[in-house]
Amino acid sequence: MRRSLMIAVAASMLATAIPLSAGAAVKEGAAQIVSSVSFRTAPSTSSAVMRYLKSGETVAVLEKTNSYWYKVRDASGQTGYVSSSLSYLKLVSAPTETADTSANAVIVAGVNFRKSPSASGERIRYLQKNEKVTVTSKVNGYWYAATDANGVSGYVSTSSSYIKLTGTIPDGGSSAGSGSSNSGSTGSGSTGSGSAGSGSPADVAAQVEAVIAAGMKYLGTPYEYGSDRSTTATFDCSDFVRQAFKDALGIALPSDSAAQGAYVREKSTVTTDWKQLKRGDLMFFMDYKGTSASLYENKSPFGTKISHVGIYLGDGQILQTYSKTSGGVRIDSLEGRHWEYRFLFGGSAL
Incomplete structure (x- = not known):
């Protein structure tokens, strides 16, 4: 006491x-x-x-x-x-x-914050749900110029799926509560999975962004091997991926990474080159053997046991969870690390 x-x-x-x-x-x-x-x-x-x-x-x-x-x-x-x-x-x-007198918009779902008003523009970072930003101008029907709470300037989609205006824009743009009804694919930088998804490319892109936004809200959630599939208190790798798809789209993926891998192979065209993956694709990995590339030279992409799964974000990054000591759900870089060497194959679950 x-x-x-x-x-x-x-x-x-x-x-x-x-x-x-x-x-x-x-x-x-x-x-x-x-x-x-x-x-x-x-x-x-x-x-x-x-x-x-x-x-x-x-x-x-x-x-x-x-x-x-x-x-x-x-x-x-x-x-x-x-x-x-x-x-x-x-x-x-x-x-x-306390009152924020400068912010005039709030992020309603995770979205890319880019250096230029283009889906191919370099990403600064992800703006998270409930972040407040100051929209300084409406560049066109698809992009806002904005500044985040740290004073960093960039561009964000005008789609109302990602941002809601709470005040007026200095250049006389849209009023509070409005937002463009254009597809969020412009702001996301996604062109869909390129494989099986249903509907138009814009529809698939919106689904991809919904899944990623659902996953991002669990950043920092603790890792637990064999986690309880009926709660979101902890996750193992496949449980996390499954929950993201369930929350976003109501899709119930298989419960373990090996079964999810089989599901993706049946659902879409897969690739063994991670650099060919699209944003939102699932990535499947073999067991960890060490940090040297030579330890994985004899792997068989479709014959080696799958032991891990994550969601590809694009730009060489993966959203995943894999251990208690790593802090739970997190974003990691692939290139030049054991993740790149352990990668077996990947593809779309949509």
């Missing part, structure tokens, strides 16, 4: 010792780390890990960046980002939202 009281007091002192940032969307609070968690340079599982925050540490919560991340400051004064999952962090005093 005494130790808990001391922690709470220390957290309170730490929170009050740090001034509010200019333009902060929330009034800072305090939190206690309940399980070791990555302390990152940016609100993304693909960003650099500065160190691991340990159980019992207290941090000042500067802002709630989105549904998945808090911006925090540790006792040494270092600022970074940590998962908002209750598995890792317990709020001692919750951050209080």
